[in-house]
Amino acid sequence: MRILFLLFTFTFSVFSFAQENEDAQKVDKYLDAAASFYYKQQYVKALNLSKKALSISLSTNDEYHLALSYNLIGTIYNDFSQTKRALNFYTKALAYANKVENDTLRLWIYSNIGNVYYYNENDTDFEKSILYYSKSLKLAEKLNDSLQITFIRLNIANAFFEIDKVDAGIAYIKPLSSYIESRKNTESIITYYDLLGKYYSIKGNNKDAEINFFNAINLAKEEEAAFQLHDLYQNLSDHYYNINNTHEGAKYHKLKMKFKVDFQSEERLDTIEQVATQIELDEYKYHFEQIELKNELQNQKIKVSRIIIVSISIIILILLILIYTLYRNVANRKRNHAKLFVANQELTEAKNRAEENAVLKSQFISTVSHELRTPLYGVIGLTNIILEENKNIINQENLQSLRFSTRYLLALINDLLEINKAEENKIILKKSPFNLEKEMAVIIKSLLFMADGNGNQLRVAIDKEIPKVLLGDEIRLSQIMMNLISNALKFTENGFVKIEAILISMQETTCQVELSVSDTGIGIKEEDHQKIFENFVQIERKHGDYQGTGLGLPIVKRLVSLFGGTIQVESSENKGTKFSFVIHLDYLDELPVDSSVKSEKSSMEKKLQILVVEDNKINQIVTKKIIERNDYSCTIAETGHEAIDILKTTAFDIILMDINMPTLDGYETTKIIRELGIQTPIIALTAFERSEVEAKAKEFGISGVIIKPFVPEVLFEMMDDLLNANNQDE
Incomplete structure (x- = not known):
């Protein structure tokens, strides 16, 4: 009897192994269609579609689909008792399955090889079929695939029945009862009942044998399983002949013939022979193309090797040239380095001299401007005093020329300082x-x-x-x-x-x-x-x-x-x-509110007592005139020490302090005054540039800085601000 439907039918539900590309999808469709035609016993169509799938898989070297294609082709040839060809195709399928290391493919192919030895009309070898079934069963148990385990156990049991080892065979069937009862696969249930029928027939339990045979036949009718109905009627007919019920035996033998498939028709045999020849030609063509491809690759490798050898030779030559050039460059570099070292020393010296010159230039401009501003303060001040005290000579050309010249000289000094500050990046907005x-x-x-x-x-x-x-x-x-x-x-x-x-x-x-x-x-x-x-x-x-x-x-x-x-x-x-x-x-959006609000009555409205600390006689006269012209009292101290002595006994509203004085300069004088606890506002009157003295002045306790020559209104405004701030603090 035909055992079970051969194990290629399950391959087409497990395509997650295949590479998802256009060719693979086309092969899947061909194989699905081939399996469908095989079920319908349209073997020629099934074989042609399998050949197409094989051809595409060969061209793309898709080893997974090659295994599937050879497996299906082998199954078809096995049905036509083309045992040698079937084994050839199964062997190729197994080789590709081993390449992709796919246990599912391997268990299917082992099982199908077992079928070859089971059905070999010329040389049936049930022992070999059991051997291959057993290999397949191990893989199915490893994968824990209950459906495959069921089919393979039924195959092994059937093989044991054929060699009259029914007890060994039934041992493979009994563990399947729980799976069969779940009714997950009708084909396996049909085979299960069929094998039980055979077992009970051999054991002489005719009633149970007939019950199981008819259970199998009824299910096969429902499923329209022509293959299995042919074998089931054959087994039932054999059972009745064995118990001498020739009437029933003949009846079911006649029914069996309705489902017989003519595998030996001349037309079919010619077709499958032609297809086999075409498959062999495709394989030869593929192998020939592979050989040509290998030859082409070999030729390319030879060409590449030649190019590499030539390239290496050129590179070596270039390297030799470079080494020689490098040697010459090193020698030249050493010579140039010695020259550069000398030049660098000269540049460093020049840089140091330039930096020293820049510092000297800055110091020179600062000193010259201070020394010019100091007498200018006196000249401008005295000129203004003369013009203010003698209104009748205000239009005299000589005095106006003097005033213009002093202002021009002051502008020149200011410009020189400004451009020097700009060049040294000392201007901060x-x-x-x-x-x-x-x-x-x-x-x-x-x-x-x-x-x-x-x-x-x-x-x-x-x-x-x-x-x-x-x-x-x-x-x-x-x-x-x-x-x-x-x-x-x-x-x-x-x-x-x-x-x-x-x-x-x-x-x-x-x-x-x-x-x-x-x-x-x-x-x-x-x-x-x-x-x-x-x-x-x-x-x-x-x-x-x-x-x-x-x-x-x-x-x-x-x-x-x-x-x-x-x-x-x-x-x-x-x-x-x-x-x-x-x-x-x-x-x-609006002017910020000043938190220091001045008192309504300015401190400048009262008669102020002002101490002027100044060593230059002309500047003493000018400063004193400016102060007294505003109706304030003025006391002169020519040195820092004299100023400290006066302050110990007399209080003043404002102190005007010159910075550049001999013995005790304005900074040190201010420091001592502050150490005595005197908080009188101190305004520095200096000819130095503001940026040179402002930070240091604040550090020593000087309240404000006025640069000489100055506009009197600027001085009085600062005095007013300082006195108002002092009054608010008190």
């Missing part, structure tokens, strides 16, 4: 609230005399959209505008100078403002547009001699860059000039 419109008004007012002198008009246009309260360094911004406006007035006669401020953009807390100064003066040649920003450069003018240091515009350029802008110039001869720049400024 401060942030304080200011109103641009008011600041411009102050600048214009201070330059009106200069405009009137050349018959010029000053025009101002401030954009109303510019925030009222800007945050920035108003002093540096004023310095920029003063330089530009005074330049414009100097080079313009009987014309006008326009100052303009335009809002470019506004963000949440910042804004961009364009400031410009344009005039109708003599203009600048195009080739001189960049020269004017160089230090000490004064371009030639046709219309007259214009005095100046040549430092104003370089200072402007450096200050504008600190504001994050770039100065632009537009000018042509005899048509005027325009300087413009854009700066970024923070802004506030």
Whole structure:
């Protein structure tokens, strides 16, 4: 009898092993369709589809699908008793299954090889079939696949029945009762009942034999299982003949013939023979292509090897050249290194000298400016005193010339200090609230005399959209505008100078403002547009001699860059000039409230007692005149020691302290005064640059710093602020 449906039918529900690509999916479809045709006994169609699947798998070297294809082809040839071919295909299937190390494939193929030895008409070998079934069973138990275990046990039992070892066979069937009762697989149930029928028939239990045979037949009818109905009617017919019931035996033998499949028809045999030949041709073609491919790869390897050998030779040659070049370079480098070492020493020495020179230059400028400012303070002060005390000579040309010369000399000193600070990056912008419109008004007012002198008009246009309260360094911004406006007035006669401020953009807390100064003066040649920003450069003018240091515009350029802008110039001869720049400024919605509110009555309204500590006689006279002209009392101390002695017995409202004094300078004098517990506000009157003394002055207890020469109003304003702050502290 035919045992069980052969174990390729379950392969097509477990394709998760296969690579999910287009070719693999096509092979899956062919194999599914082939299995379906096999079930319907349409073997030629099944075989042709299996061949197509095999052909694609060979071309893609898909070992998993090769195993499946060979397994199905082997099964078909086994049905046609083509034992030799079937074993050949199963052997190939097993080889590919071992390559992919797939136990499920291996158990199917072992079981199917067992079927070959079971059905071999010429050389049936049930012992070998049991051997291969047993191998398959071990793999099924390893995978814990209950369905496969059931089928294989039934196969083994059937083989034992064929060699009259029914007790050994029934031992494989009995453990399956619980699985059979679960009725998960009808095919296995049919076979189970069939084998029980055979067992009871052999044992002489005819009633139980017939019950099991009919149970199997009824289920096979429901499933329309033609294969199994043929074998079941054969087994039932044999049973009746064995108990001498020839009538029933003949009846079921006749029924068996309805389900007989003609495997030996000439047409089918020719077809499967042709297909087998085509499969062999496909395999030869595949192997031939593989050989050609290997040869091509070998040729490519040879070509690559040649290229590599040539490349290595070239590389070695290049390396030799490089080594020689390196050797020469090392020798040259040693020579150059020696030269560079000497040059580096010279450069280091030059750098040190340059740094020393820079320090000396800075010290020189600071010392010279101090030494010039000190007598200038006296000259400017005395000139002002003479003019104020003698109103009748105020218009004398000599005195006015003296006043102009002193102011010019002071401006020169300030410019030198400013450009020195800019070159050494010592200028740091401060942030304080200011109103641009008011600041411009102050600048214009201070330059009106200069405009009137050349018959010029000053025009101002401030954009109303510019925030009222800007945050920035108003002093540096004023310095920029003063330089530009005074330049414009100097080079313009009987014309006008326009100052303009335009809002470019506004963000949440910042804004961009364009400031410009344009005039109708003599203009600048195009080739001189960049020269004017160089230090000490004064371009030639046709219309007259214009005095100046040549430092104003370089200072402007450096200050504008600190504001994050770039100065632009537009000018042509005899048509005027325009300087413009854009700066970024923070802004506030309103002016911050000052927490230190001044008292309604200023401390300056009373007659103040002021101590002046100054060693220079002329400066003593000038400072004393400035103080007494404001109706305050003034006491002079020529040294620091004298000042300390006076303060031990007399109280003062304000102390004006010179910094540069012999024996005991202003810092040490202040330190001793503070150690005595005297908290009187001390204002340093010094000719040194503010940045040089401010930090140290604060450290020693000096309350404020005024740079000489100074405007008296600035001094009195600071005195007022300090006294009011002192009163609030008390």
